[in-house]
Amino acid sequence: MELGIGIGWRPEIAAEVEALSGIDWVEAVAxxxxxxHLPDSLVRLRERGVTVVPHGVALGLGGADxxxxxxxxxxxxxxxxxxxxxxxxxxxxxxxGGPLTASPRLEAGHLLPVPxxxxxxxxxxxxxxxxxxxxxxxxxxxxxxxxxxxxxxELTEGQFLAELVERTGVRLLIDVANLHTNHVNLxxxxxxxxxxxxxxxxxxxxxxxxxxxxxxxxxxxxxxxxEPVLDVLAELRSRVDPPGVLLERDDxxxxxxxxxxxxxxxxxxxxxxxxxxGPGPDRGTAPAPDGTAGAEDRTAAPAPVSxxxxxxxxxxxxxxxxxxxxxxxxxxxxxxxxxxxxxxVQSRALAAKRADVVAKVAPELPEILGDGYxxxxxxxxxxxxxxxxxxxxALDFAEHVLIAGGPADPAARRRLTYWWQDRSGSxxxxxxxxxxxAARAVLVGK
Numbered sequence: 001m002e003l004g005i006g007i008g009w010r011p012e013i014a015a016e017v018e019a020l021s022g023i024d025w026v027e028a029v030a031x032x033x034x035x036x037h038l039p040d041s042l043v044r045l046r047e048r049g050v051t052v053v054p055h056g057v058a059l060g061l062g063g064a065d066x067x068x069x070x071x072x073x074x075x076x077x078x079x080x081x082x083x084x085x086x087x088x089x090x091x092x093x094x095x096x097g098g099p100l101t102a103s104p105r106l107e108a109g110h111l112l113p114v115p116x117x118x119x120x121x122x123x124x125x126x127x128x129x130x131x132x133x134x135x136x137x138x139x140x141x142x143x144x145x146x147x148x149x150x151x152x153x154e155l156t157e158g159q160f161l162a163e164l165v166e167r168t169g170v171r172l173l174i175d176v177a178n179l180h181t182n183h184v185n186l187x188x189x190x191x192x193x194x195x196x197x198x199x200x201x202x203x204x205x206x207x208x209x210x211x212x213x214x215x216x217x218x219x220x221x222x223x224x225x226x227e228p229v230l231d232v233l234a235e236l237r238s239r240v241d242p243p244g245v246l247l248e249r250d251d252x253x254x255x256x257x258x259x260x261x262x263x264x265x266x267x268x269x270x271x272x273x274x275x276x277x278g279p280g281p282d283r284g285t286a287p288a289p290d291g292t293a294g295a296e297d298r299t300a301a302p303a304p305v306s307x308x309x310x311x312x313x314x315x316x317x318x319x320x321x322x323x324x325x326x327x328x329x330x331x332x333x334x335x336x337x338x339x340x341x342x343x344x345v346q347s348r349a350l351a352a353k354r355a356d357v358v359a360k361v362a363p364e365l366p367e368i369l370g371d372g373y374x375x376x377x378x379x380x381x382x383x384x385x386x387x388x389x390x391x392x393x394a395l396d397f398a399e400h401v402l403i404a405g406g407p408a409d410p411a412a413r414r415r416l417t418y419w420w421q422d423r424s425g426s427x428x429x430x431x432x433x434x435x436x437x438a439a440r441a442v443l444v445g446k
Contacts, residue, residue, distance in 0.1 A: 021260075125167045145181035209249070
């Protein structure tokens with residue numbers, strides 16, 4: 001199945017995406033969709049014949065724990081609701097701690113790199129096989145961008161991906177922006193990675209923008225796609241004709257005309273690279289996202305069955321990941337071998353992302369706290385690791401502010417108190433209760 005040219009569907013640009021011409025498919029963040037009904041915009045797109053692929057961000061398949069059955073069931077439900085030909089996730093860990101380390105559960109709120117070691121590969125492969133068995137359609141996994149690298153790695157990124165594909169038969173979602181990010185931040189050569197990875201396993205490709213600050217490339221998805229990223233896309237196209245290429249944008253959304261211009265640049269890059277490559281030798285044909293092989297290889301052997309991962313291997317992985325995440329979000333000492341400066345950059349980036357996402361899921365908080373919101377949240381994040389999702393984080397932050405005696409303005413403190421009370425109960429208050437509280441807030445504020 002050929003996907004073609006697509007764009008990441010986000011609620012903020014739903015109308016713009018619907019109006020774009022030449023869009024063959026879209027990708028939607030799975031966790032932002034309900035499992036039993038779709039936003040009207042996605043319904044209309046599907047009625048027009050536009051394919052929708054759910055893209056997960058919270059499974060943490062590279063983590064020491066086995067995948068959460070409820071998260072897998074939710075991803076499967078969204079795939080079925082969308083009639084998707086495949087689902088995608090990331091090669092990353094997003095949480096650590098818990099029973100394997102007898103320590104509090106920590107949430108990163110972000111995708112963190114797994115060490116490219118044989119231990120980590122064993123754990124990842126078993127987790128991938130568990131996920132594959134739970135999903136109704138094929139799975140493809142994305143390489144991530146990183147600010148930090150693990151010490152004593154045993155494999156390059158390309159070798160790690162090739163081993164993953166060989167052992168599990170999983171497809172790959174190659175993000176060329178992430179390859180560029182890792183080139184700037186970690187000195188990893190995108191061309192070498194592309195030479196080493198099995199291009200025939202590519203399901204589709206991501207293209208996104210970022211920005212460089214103080215010698216560090218930040219994969220923001222909030223800036224236009226840069227020429228170096230398009231150059232990596234051209235490198236990939238010189239090796240294989242991918243079934244799909246998708247533009248990602250997650251923030252600072254531009255007008256539809258600018259999105260159309262970026263899509264045109266992607267199309268032009270692919271055309272130019274295809275012409276430059278010429279007929280040449282056969283460089284491989286990517287498999288269709290529905291799980292069938294490419295034109296030259298429709299009888300690929302199934303992935304070999306591996307022995308279960310030992311408890312000791314998972315324990316070692318859990319200890320290492322917990323130590324790293326604790327250093328990043330709880331201020332514990334940095335594990336041996338890591339670049340301390342880069343860890344500080346990553347730690348600040350995680351706290352900043354928490355502040356930004358909490359402001360989106362609970363927009364009342366920056367409204368109530370005004371200009372002091374960000375400084376107050378970053379101070380809170382420095383001493384309070386996230387242990388649940390972002391909505392729980394918003395409630396914990398509000399509670400933290402109130403316990404500390406803030407906000408200083410009495411009216412703002414009353415508003416924050418009522419906001420927290422409305423959302424912290426065992427179940428949401430009825431509409432009547434909300435109206436009474438709102439009326440009381442107005443009267444008290446006079």
